[in-house]
Amino acid sequence: MSFTIVEQCTPRLNRTELAVPGSNTTFLEKASKSNADVIFLDLEDSVAPPDKEQARKNVIEALNDLDWGGRTLSVRINGLDTHYMYRDVVDVIEQAGDKLDLIMIPKAGTSEDIYAIDMLLTQIEEAKGYTKHIGLEMIIETALGMQNVHEIAAASPRNESLHFGVADYAASTKTRTTGIGGCHPDYHVLTDPDAEGRREVHWGDIWHYAIARMVVAARANGLRPLDGPFGDFSDTDGFRAQANRASVLGCEGKWAIHPSQVDLANELFSPSADEIDKAKRILEAMEKAQKEGAGAVALDGRLIDIASIKQAEVMVKKAEIIAAKGG
Numbered sequence: 001m002s003f004t005i006v007e008q009c010t011p012r013l014n015r016t017e018l019a020v021p022g023s024n025t026t027f028l029e030k031a032s033k034s035n036a037d038v039i040f041l042d043l044e045d046s047v048a049p050p051d052k053e054q055a056r057k058n059v060i061e062a063l064n065d066l067d068w069g070g071r072t073l074s075v076r077i078n079g080l081d082t083h084y085m086y087r088d089v090v091d092v093i094e095q096a097g098d099k100l101d102l103i104m105i106p107k108a109g110t111s112e113d114i115y116a117i118d119m120l121l122t123q124i125e126e127a128k129g130y131t132k133h134i135g136l137e138m139i140i141e142t143a144l145g146m147q148n149v150h151e152i153a154a155a156s157p158r159n160e161s162l163h164f165g166v167a168d169y170a171a172s173t174k175t176r177t178t179g180i181g182g183c184h185p186d187y188h189v190l191t192d193p194d195a196e197g198r199r200e201v202h203w204g205d206i207w208h209y210a211i212a213r214m215v216v217a218a219r220a221n222g223l224r225p226l227d228g229p230f231g232d233f234s235d236t237d238g239f240r241a242q243a244n245r246a247s248v249l250g251c252e253g254k255w256a257i258h259p260s261q262v263d264l265a266n267e268l269f270s271p272s273a274d275e276i277d278k279a280k281r282i283l284e285a286m287e288k289a290q291k292e293g294a295g296a297v298a299l300d301g302r303l304i305d306i307a308s309i310k311q312a313e314v315m316v317k318k319a320e321i322i323a324a325k326g327g
């Protein structure tokens with residue numbers, strides 16, 4: 001282990017992050033009863049410019065008046081390049097900051113973006129006498145943000161999570177797609193011809209590098225990495241495949257841009273009964289090995305060692321939190 005210890009952010013269950021447009025009061029009401037672990041009330045890209053002010057009022061009202069049943073709540077403010085942003089922070093935090101857990105910063109480009117929001121939040125919290133400090137979630141969705149992802153992740157002790165915003169990222173990097181997530185038929189490899197001259201087309205994952213890079217920056221700073229939206233909400237298999245790839249790479253959850261994606265993401269980012277059982281058996285086997293003075297043992301014909309304990313502990317802890325939430 002390095003002499004540098006990575007401080008872990010405030011722990012939260014974050015298998016799902018449900019996006020709800022602040023301009024739609026019916027959706028806000030419905031979201032308050034959702035199974036999502038985290039809900040973000042949006043003031044940014046799902047709200048058209050003429051509706052921005054009303055959406056801000058709706059969000060403040062929803063935070064204060066709806067019964068959210070202890071759900072984790074976030075508000076996505078507008079970008080730092082717009083004049084909406086300062087009022088989003090000032091009005092929402094002054095009028096409903098005690099109801100809010102997180103602020104989501106879109107299109108985070110540099111560590112100074114985070115510094116600026118941190119400063120504003122700190123002043124408002126102090127002026128209002130709030131004792132709870134609001135955490136920050138950053139969307140990495142521009143080439144600039146990806147270039148500076150490590151500095152952004154390290155920019156504030158308020159930081160909790162990094163999110164891959166695939167739609168804006170595609171626009172910023174000029175990736176050749178108009179979909180929100182998913183694959184591209186031109187991004188493939190061809191196998192060498194077999195004896196009959198046949199070749200297979202294997203599609204690749206165009207988002208692999210971006211998500212893997214964001215995961216490293218998040219984990220190196222004790223933050224949660226999350227995969228962002230999957231636009232085609234009628235394509236359950238496509239969502240499942242994308243979520244599984246993100247989960248295997250280390251993401252802790254995924255956005256739901258439609259209520260139908262919530263239960264799916266909860267399921268895909270929860271450890272299975274088999275995985276939990278295996279993790280518990282690893283902990284038992286390692287406890288026994290350590291009592292006998294051994295550093296590594298075999299379980300089910302495979303080597304496990306001290307590193308396996310940490311992985312197993314994370315899995316068991318997560319299972320306990322999910323069970324406490326009701327499954």
Ligand code: GLV
Nearest residue numbers: 165166167168228
């Ligand atoms: C999310 O904000 C995205 O741009 O994908």
Ligand code: MG
Nearest residue numbers: 045141165168
């Ligand atoms: Mg975006």
